[in-house]
Structures are given as C-alpha cells and as structure tokens.
Amino acid sequence: MSTRVKTVSVYSITLPRETIYLGEPRPGETVNEKGYIVRKGNRTVYPTSDRTVVVRIETADGAVGWGETYGIVAPGAAMAIVDDLLGPFVVGRDPRDVVVIHEDLYDLMRVRGYTGGFYLDALAAIDIALWDLCGKLSGLPLVKLLGGQRHEKLPAYISGLPKRTRTERAAFAAEWQAKGFSSFKFAAPVADDGVVAEMETLRETLGPAARIACDMHWARTADQAIAAIRAMEPYGLWFAEAPVKPEDVDGLARVAANVTTTVAAGEEWRTVFDLVTRVEKRACGIVQPEMGHKGVTEFMRVGQYAQAHHLEVIPHATIGIGLFMAASLHASAALSAVTSHEYQHSIFEPNRRLVTGDMDCREGFYTLPTGPGLGVEPSEEALSLLQQYR
Template sequence: MKITNVEGISLAVPIKNAIKAPISIPHASELEKVVFQEYRTTLVKIETDEGITGYGECMVRLAPTATRDIVNYMKPILIGKDPTDTEYIWELLFGAMMNRGHYQGFYIEAISGIDVALWDIKGKALNVPVYKLLGGNSHPKIWAYASSIRFRGMETMLATAQNFVDQGFTAMKMKIGQGSETDVMAVAAVREHVGKDITLMVDANCGYDVKTALQVGKELEKYNIRWYEEPISPDDYEGYRRLSESLNIPIAAGEAHFLRYGLKDLIVKGKVDIIQPNVCRAGGFTECLKIHGLSSSFNVPYLTHTGSSSAVCIAASLHLAAALPDCFIFEDMQSDWSKDQKNPLRWDLTSLPIKSFKEGFIELEDKPGLGLEINEDVIQKHRLS
C-alpha cells in the first residue's frame, strides 16, 4: 500500500456575536476578539492506492491555514511511502526541521495531524480499531468527565454543572483564573451545588503567578478537588515544583507542551502529578506512545487532553485513553466557547465511535481505524480557501 495524496484542510466557523474570553488568557480584553472570533481546525486527509483514506487533525489555536500549508508542503516526502511505516515517516518529518529548533508549535501540530491520519489508515487496513494497535483495550468502559464549566456568571455556571449531572456525568471540570476571591467563591458554589459525590477538577489555563496559585490552591484544598490544572505558565518548572511540593491537591499540566522533551522537563523539573498532552498537538500517536513510556517510568499518569477541537481530535484521544492503562479518566468536551452558538466542527463533522454512555462511563465501538464517517458537507461549508 502506498500514499497517493496528502491534503491539509483548514476549517473555520465565525462566531457571530462577539464573546468575552470563556477561559483565562492574558490581556483578555485585547486578545479575545482574535482568539475567540471563530471555531477553527486543520484536518489532514491521506489517500492510498488501495482506496483507504485516513483522517487526522492538527490542533490549532490561531491561523489554521499556516498548519495546512505546512502539511501540503510536506506532501512530496509522503507520496509513495507505505502509510503503515509510521515510525519511519515520523522521523522523516521531524528530521526536516529538527536541527532548526522546531520542537514545538505549528510544525509539530502539522506532524501530529499527519501521524493520526496514518494510524487511521493502518487500523482500516488491518480491520481493527486504532486502540487495538496502541496496545489493546485497557478500559472496556472509560470513565469520562464533562469539560468544562466556563466563565459565564454564577447562575449559568451552576446551570451548566446541573446539566452535566443530568446527562449522567459523575465528574466535571470548571474554569478558574478570574481572580483568587472570585475563583474560590465559584468553586465553593459549584461544590455545594453538585454535592460531595461528584468528582470536581479545576483548570486555571495558566492564569496565575506562583504566589497566587499557591494561595488559591490552599483554599481549594477545602473542596476535595481531584486536580489543579495548569495554574501557572507552562515553562515555569520551578514554580510547578513549588506548587507540587506545597499543596495536597495533585498538579496537572502538559496540554501546552510538545514532544517527549518538553514533557520530560515538566515531569523531572516540575514534579507534576499528572500530564495531559494532546495527541493532535504533541506529535500524534507515534510520539504520544513514547511520552507515555516516559511518564510511566516516573509513575506519573497520562491523561488525554481534548480542548476546543473538532470531533477528529476527540476520537483520537478516545482511542489513546482506551489503550493507556493509567489513563483513569477522559476529558469529554461538552461546552463550546459561545454558549449561544454550537461548534459544528465538534458536533456535526462526524459522530464519535461511542457505543454507549452510561453512569459516567463511555464504551467504544470496535470500528476499524478511528471509526469515523466524515461529513463532507460540513467540510465544504466551512473550508478556507
């Protein structure tokens, strides 16, 4: 089997009514009009001479056409290659920019989407789900948490929490980072509303400095928080170490990191308790298996990150979560940036390979590859030229 075509496809859906930042970002009043102006992603479509087509996703936050153009530029390297040679192809792609310092950013996101598409092809060719190729189904039923309760005022936040409970979730995550007093008050209110039996996590999206993160963390210890996610800047490894050694709440991070090299520093220097790489940002399945080997050697659980991506990334993350034995819970993205406009790249592009969801647990189907049926109408409607 040989690769015959490679295509990067950028999609964007403008958010019609301007929104305030639903998560913590620096300089929010200036940046929110760009960062949250649209739902966006870049897909990768790879075709073969045996009629098998694979899809992947490049997790992008800005300028999806930049990642698309990188994918298309690398097409000559991929044409004629055996798509099942995932390790060899990954090293070829990485080698093109390795000695130019591109260990993160758009280039690695492009490699990630290509790699995911190749594993989709591999699974389809062998007529097995990708999770079988990654090591088998370690979790016939995957515990899932609803993500996320966003910044939308207390009444809406509590209504969102109640909606998650009504859907059957037994765990959920809420956004913090608006300010220490506001955040602690919000966490206390959500905890009181959902009760002590719901597992609750918080995510600051790097919104604090170390002293504030420590102050908030001490207050959060009162509310039985399962983990404290990205409290500070991704590269402040000394700060992460201080938090990990000072708080009784597990510290989680890693969605902003790329490849095993950055994750190694987060584990060894930052002493985090949980890592959360995104398979469509951190190098695809090929690299994430290596990241998992690294984290497991330090007894640090690997949890998948999905974020505001399309359904392709969520599906890829589900396969990884099913395969990794220490991935004890899965991030099930249930809320969009805009509360009034759903994200069609998440909800309409393809259905997820989920057989059932009951009492907080997901059971996957056993369809080949990623198990997706891409809606071409959605692609054509939202495709960028």
C-alpha cells in the same frame, strides 16, 4: 507499491459558535476584526468560531486516512507546513511505517529549533491520518494496533461552564450532574468572583461526592498559585491544572511540592521530551496529553513514559470536528494510566454531526468508535465545508 502514499491534502473548516469558548466577553474584552478575543484572565487569544485543520492521505490503491490538528488560530500556518514541507516527504512512503515517518519528519527541522508550535501540530495531523490508514489497511481499530484495549469505556469529566455568573455556572454543572456526570472542571480566568468563591459555590451545589478541578490557565506565579490552591483545598479540590507559565518548570515543581492537591500539566506539550524535564523535577502528578498537538505516536510515548514513572494520565481534549478526538480515545483506551478524559461538551455536542460513526459520551463515560482505524470519518456535511489550502 499500491500501499504507497499518493497524495496528501490539507483543508480547513470554520464553524460558527452560539457562545464564545469560556463564555461571553468580560469587561475590557473585545472581538477584533479577525474574530479573535483575548481573555484578560490569562492573556490568551481565542477565536469566536470553531476552526480546525484536516488532512487527507490517499494511497495509490485508493485507501484514505484522515487526520486533524489545531486550527483555532492562524490555521493557514499549519496548513502551509503540511502542503509545502511535510506532505511531499510523505508521498511515496508506506503508511504502515508510520512511526518511522513521524521520526523522519520530526528530524527535518531539528536544527532549526522547531520542536513545538505549528510545526508539531501539522505533524500531528499527518501522524493521525497515517495511523488511520494503518487501521484500515489491517482491518483493525486503532486501539488494537496500540497494544490492545485496556478500557472498554473511559470516565469523562465536564470541562467548562460557559455561563455569566457563578450561580448560573453551578446550576449548569448540576444539569450535567443530573445526566450522570460526577466530575467537573472550571476555568479560573472566567471565575469572576475568584477561584475560592467559585469552588465554594460548586461544592455547595454539587455535593461532597463530586470531583471538582480548577484550570488555572498558566496565569500565576508559583507563590500565587500555591496560595490559591491552598485556599481551594478545604473545599476538596480534585486537581489544579496549569498553575504557572509553561516556561516555569522550577515554579511548577515548587507548586507541586507545596500543596496537597495533585498538580496537572501538559496540554501544551508537543513531545515526550517536554515530559522528561518535568518528571526529573517531580513537577506534576497528572499528565494531560493533547492528541491535536502530539499525534498518536507522541501521545503514546508520553502516556507510556508517564506510566513508567507512576503518574496519572488524564488527556486534554479540544475536539475540532472529532477526528483527533477519536484518536485520543483509542490511544487512551490502550493506556492503563488513563483514569479520566476531558469532555469539551460545548464543542463535542454541536460538532458531533460532522463525523460518521458511533463515538459518544453519555452518563459520565466515553465509548470508543467502532470500525477500522479511527472509526470515524468526515460526514457529508463536513466534506462540504472543507476549504483546501491555496
């Protein structure tokens, strides 16, 4: 009975940023009293600080597992779900039944339609914490519990070029190229001169060998996306991410069928069921699971389903303090279909002090943290910043 879960606690952490994600506000973009900004290019809300939700699960004999999920907007929503609903159903369970627990918690709200959003984010944090516990209880790193380590290191691509002008963004990318990175992605909503001009300048600056992708941020119709992608293709577009709204599955399939560039999608999906409908329509060639939205259990289901249908997997990565980043690297290292992994340098680098361990990204590659479970834990500084849900 000592391995049973005794407590589930949930916290938030808020960290200031020197530069707002995706760069300084554009004309017509203002920060409101809650610290949010809406990007006109994709009509999506972002915080002006880094915020994350952290879950701590402790067993009766004192073993501790850590999990993390998205807290960038309304963190109290995910925290309330953990504290009021999910956590009490985990207390008393054996953490080694992690997949069974995940399925039980998912089923709790099935008839109410909560198959996404804050509910699945909250579940992801608990799932990661339970997997961390499984690793610690067995004395093994998470990747070994997921079938074994396929990749010793993971190719990383530079995501986001938060500078004001197109020339400055290209120069910034070149700085990372000089550090050993050969793959890059720019964000269409802040490509102020248009995606074709952005692509042209990046290609001229980075040379013919660099891989350059475009995150289109769900902002176009299928016809608009097809036209934009075709216009970028002469400059060697690596992949086109999120070309249409997530709801437009038919539109996504139409884009994929009418361009030569590989279409990527999936960061916003919560479960493998989201992937099934896209595979049926051959709507994308690259799947981008996000650990903070899925947790380890669903991440692996998505990755394995993608593998079974011969799709490439390039995981998405918003970092938080690094707990779900570590989980993402372990899961990615266990999947043969993973060919690269997003590197959100503007979050990873400033926040790396907030976790212990040897997780790193250097010269174009991630290295997994070593040690049991995730291989990382909140640092003393992170622990001092935890704000418990009330």
